[in-house]
Structures are given as C-alpha cells and as structure tokens.
Amino acid sequence: MNTGDNCNRRMEEGFSNQNDEESCCSDRETKKQDLNCIVEQNDESHEEKSVTESTRKKKTRTVLELQSDSQDYCSEIEGTDRVKRRKSLVREAAASGQGQQRRLWVKDRSNAWWDECSRPDYPESEFKKAFRMSRSTFELICEELNAVVAKEDTTLRNAIPVKQRVAVCIWRLATGEPLRLVSKRFGLGISTCHKLVLEVCAAIRNVLMPKYLQWPNDDGLRGIKQEYETTSGIPNVVGSMYTTHIPIIAPKISVAAYFNKRHTDRNQKTSYSITVQGVVDPNGVFTDVCIGWPGSMTDEQVLEKSALFQKAKNGGLLDGVWIVGGSGYPLMDWVLVPYKQQNLTWTQHAFNEKIGEIQRVSRKAFGRLKGRWRCLQKRTEVKLQDLPVVLGACCVLHNICEMKKEGIEPELEIEVFDDETVPEDGIKSVSSSNARDSIAHNLLHHRFAGTSFL
Known part of the structure; x- marks a missing residue:
C-alpha cells in the first residue's frame, strides 16, 4: 500500500515538473518575441529620425545658398552703383576745376x-x-x-x-x-x-x-704767405690749422672709438664726438678740411689720417712752406708748432707769441663756423654716416659767407675750447727743429717779436 502510493506520488510529481518546464519555455519564447518587436520598433523610429534630420539639413543648406546668392547679387548692384557715382563725381570735379586736380591726399599745412x-x-x-x-x-x-x-x-x-x-x-x-x-x-x-x-x-x-673750398693755386699761396708774414713776421706760412670736436649721440657700434677723452675743467661730462680738422687762410676761409674721424683720436692721429698729410708726404705739396698748428700737433718739415717744454728762453717765448697770433686765426674761424651753424654745438639727430656730408656743407657755406663779407652778430660768435693733447714725440725731424730755431732767432733779431716783453 505504501509502496504503491509512493510510486503514484512520484509519477504525479514528474508530470508536474514536466508541465512547469514547458510553461517556462513558453514564457521565454513570448518574451523574446516581445523584445524583437521592441527592437524593430526602435530601429524604425531611428530610421525615421535620420530621414527627418537629413531632410532638415538639406532645407537649411538650400536656404543659406539662396541667401548667399541674394547677397552677391545685391553687392554687385551696389558696387556698380558706387562706381557709377564715383565716375560721375570725377567728371563733375574735372568739369568744374577745368582740368585742375585737388591734392586730396596731401595734408594741409601752413607755410x-x-x-x-x-x-x-x-x-x-x-x-x-x-x-x-x-x-x-x-x-x-x-x-x-x-x-x-x-x-x-x-x-x-x-x-x-x-x-x-x-x-x-x-x-x-x-x-x-x-x-x-x-x-x-x-x-x-x-x-x-x-x-x-x-x-x-x-x-x-x-x-x-x-x-668754394679748395687748396689755393700758386698765386693764391703767394698772397696768403704775404698776409701771414705781414701780421706775424713768420715767412712762408700758407695756413693756420686747428681741430675741433662736434658732439654726437653715442653710437651703437664702436662706441669707445668716439668717446671724447679730453676731460678738463671745461669738459667734465662723458661725451662722444667726431673731429673736424681745418686749414684756413688769413681771412678765415677754409682751404682744406678733414671730417669724420672718431673723437677718441688725438690731433696728431687725425692729421696722419688726412688727405693733406698724404699729399704732403707723397706729392710734395707743402715743400718749403709751413702750416701753423697748436700744441696737439708734432713739429714736422711742413708743420710749425710752438715750443712746448718748460723754462723757455726769451726767444722761444717771443716765437710762441707770434705762433699764437696765427693760430688764433683758425680758432676764430671755427668759432664763427659754430656760431653761424648752431647745429654743430648740440648733439644732432643726423645719423653718424650722414654727418660728414652735413659738416662739409657747413664749411662750404661758411666760406661763401666769409668771401661775401657776411658778418656775424657778436652774440652768435663763440670761443672754441678744444684742449690739445701734447704728443709724446713732439719733434719728427732734426731739420724742422733747426728751422724753427732759426725763425725764432730772426723774429727777435728783426724786432718782429718780443716787444710785449720790453
């Protein structure tokens, strides 16, 4: 009894489990079908959205193209109208001005x-x-x-x-x-x-x-020698030589070369300059100039760089004549300078006095040069490479004024102060030293010098 009941019970449980499995499988199939429907619906919705978006972009692009074409067309019309108006204005201006054109692009300034x-x-x-x-x-x-x-x-x-x-x-x-x-x-x-x-x-x-600025010919030299000898008693002098400094703004290149080393009681500031060496006749007219060497160079160095020095050295331009210079120059066969040593004799003092009279001619000439052309007294805006041209023009204009007897107002004339550095080798030849001693002796002997000491 018990055994049969157990068997029946197992059989019923087996049938029940089989039915449950079949029911579960059926539920899964139903869910799969539902999911597939949902996916298909989503795909259809996405496709519809893509089509709608593409259509919208095409419409937008079409509208923009239409707007661009419209703007181009309007611009062409406006440009054509503007050109027509401009041409019309030009024709009207030409007709009213009778061929004269207005300088519309030139700024109106008062002169x-x-x-x-x-x-x-x-x-x-x-x-x-x-x-x-x-x-x-x-x-x-x-x-x-x-x-x-x-x-x-x-x-x-x-x-x-x-x-x-x-x-x-x-x-x-x-x-x-x-x-x-x-x-x-x-x-x-x-x-x-x-x-x-x-x-x-x-x-x-x-x-x-x-x-207007050239070395004199033979006739001119004879006249110059006669004038200098009349005023000083020194024969064969053809010029008075001096070197001055023109202030400049410190250059960006080779600044040390243009540094003016001449610090004295009158010149205590750091300054930069270029040099102007000039030879003048008794009337203060320049007969030779050397322009543009850096301010750190001494008078002797500037002289050696000048064309005048080369002509005197190689061409014999100054044979038998003198150019009088200051203490910054050496004594040479053609350069006559004062005695520089201490404890001078009476004859040497007298000679220096007469040399000073000739040297003052060139000093005063440079004073008038700087007085007339005030641009030479201040640091100029002119570029360094253009300065020799400007300074050369100033010297030429100075000569024209001197030749035409154009006086200068006293308040404009200045006294130049270019302190001279005495060269270490002040005598370049024994013959020039002997010639200077002879000139000094003759001056005193013929009473051309020394009268102020009596």
Whole structure:
C-alpha cells in the first residue's frame, strides 16, 4: 500500500515538473518575441529620425545658398552703383576745376612764415638774422644749386621750389631746430624736411665745395704767405690749422672709438664726438678740411689720417712752406708748432707769441663756423654716416659767407675750447727743429717779436 502510493506520488510529481518546464519555455519564447518587436520598433523610429534630420539639413543648406546668392547679387548692384557715382563725381570735379586736380591726399599745412620771408619787401636784417646771410648771397646759392636740386611737377603734386628747399636746409643748419619745428615752420612733413636737408647738403658738398673750398693755386699761396708774414713776421706760412670736436649721440657700434677723452675743467661730462680738422687762410676761409674721424683720436692721429698729410708726404705739396698748428700737433718739415717744454728762453717765448697770433686765426674761424651753424654745438639727430656730408656743407657755406663779407652778430660768435693733447714725440725731424730755431732767432733779431716783453 505504501509502496504503491509512493510510486503514484512520484509519477504525479514528474508530470508536474514536466508541465512547469514547458510553461517556462513558453514564457521565454513570448518574451523574446516581445523584445524583437521592441527592437524593430526602435530601429524604425531611428530610421525615421535620420530621414527627418537629413531632410532638415538639406532645407537649411538650400536656404543659406539662396541667401548667399541674394547677397552677391545685391553687392554687385551696389558696387556698380558706387562706381557709377564715383565716375560721375570725377567728371563733375574735372568739369568744374577745368582740368585742375585737388591734392586730396596731401595734408594741409601752413607755410605762412616762409611765404612772409620770401616776399621781396621782407626786411633784409630779419632775413639775415634768420639765414645768417643776405638775400643776395642766398639767391646766389640757389642759382648755383638749381640744376641739381630742382624737381619737376607731377600729376600728383607740385614740386617744392628750389628756394624753399635751400631755405629748409640752411634754417636747420643755422638754428639746429628739431625737425618737427622745422616742419611746422615751412609747412612740410617731417620726413620731407629731413630728406631735403640731406639732399641740399649733398648738393652743396658735390657742387659748391670744388668751387668754394679748395687748396689755393700758386698765386693764391703767394698772397696768403704775404698776409701771414705781414701780421706775424713768420715767412712762408700758407695756413693756420686747428681741430675741433662736434658732439654726437653715442653710437651703437664702436662706441669707445668716439668717446671724447679730453676731460678738463671745461669738459667734465662723458661725451662722444667726431673731429673736424681745418686749414684756413688769413681771412678765415677754409682751404682744406678733414671730417669724420672718431673723437677718441688725438690731433696728431687725425692729421696722419688726412688727405693733406698724404699729399704732403707723397706729392710734395707743402715743400718749403709751413702750416701753423697748436700744441696737439708734432713739429714736422711742413708743420710749425710752438715750443712746448718748460723754462723757455726769451726767444722761444717771443716765437710762441707770434705762433699764437696765427693760430688764433683758425680758432676764430671755427668759432664763427659754430656760431653761424648752431647745429654743430648740440648733439644732432643726423645719423653718424650722414654727418660728414652735413659738416662739409657747413664749411662750404661758411666760406661763401666769409668771401661775401657776411658778418656775424657778436652774440652768435663763440670761443672754441678744444684742449690739445701734447704728443709724446713732439719733434719728427732734426731739420724742422733747426728751422724753427732759426725763425725764432730772426723774429727777435728783426724786432718782429718780443716787444710785449720790453
């Protein structure tokens, strides 16, 4: 009984378990089908969204292309209208101006001051005060430079007249005024004024220097020797030589070479300079110049670098004649300098006095040079490479003024102070030393010297 019941019970449990498994499988199949439906629905929804997005982008692109085409079309129309209006305005301006074109791109500046100075009735004294020379001398310079300085008018603008070009240069040299002030005074641009100064200075040096600053011919040398001998008693003197320094802004290259080593009671500041060596006749006219060597060089070194030294050494230019120099130069066969040792004799003192009279001629000439052209007294804005041209022009203009007897106002003339470094080897030849002793003896013997000591 018990055994049969157990068997029946197991059979019922087996059938029950089989039914449960079949039910579970059926549920899983149903779920799979549901999931597949959901995935298919999602795929369909994604495809629909992609199609919608693509359509929207195409529509946006089409709208943008239409807008761009519309803008291009409008721009073409506006550009055409603008060109037409501009051409119409040009035709109207040409018709109303009768062929004259307005200088619309040139800044309007006032040149009233120069217009006033250039009037024929402008006072001569005021003109000379402004330009350091009379109107006739100024016009002579303009006439000499006309062929080189003059420019032609263009379709864009009228050329600056020759007189105004020369006036800009001379005013700048005479006053040392900054370019921005020169620009306002003459109604020109700053860069234009700077260019004019360099162009006119170059023209003066190239055109006028061969005519107004040159070594004298034989007749000229005879006259110079006679004048110097009349005033000093020293024969065969053909020039008075001096070297001055022109202050500059410290250069960026080789700055030590331009350092002025001459620190004295009058010169205690650190300064940089270039040198100007000049030989002058009895009237203070330069007959030779050497410009541009660095300020650290001594007078002797500058002399040895000069063309005058090379001509005297190789060409015999100065055979049998003297150029008088100061204590900074050595005694040479053609350079006559004062006695430099202490405890001088009566004869040597007397000789030095007469040498000093000749040397003062060149000192005063340099004083007038710097007084006329005030740009030489201050550190200039001119570039170092352009300075020799500017300084050469100043020397030429000085000569023209001296030759034309253009006096200088006393308050403008200055006294130059260029302290001389005495060379270690002050005597270059025994023959020159003997010649100097002979000149000193003859001066005292013929009572040309020594009278101030009696």
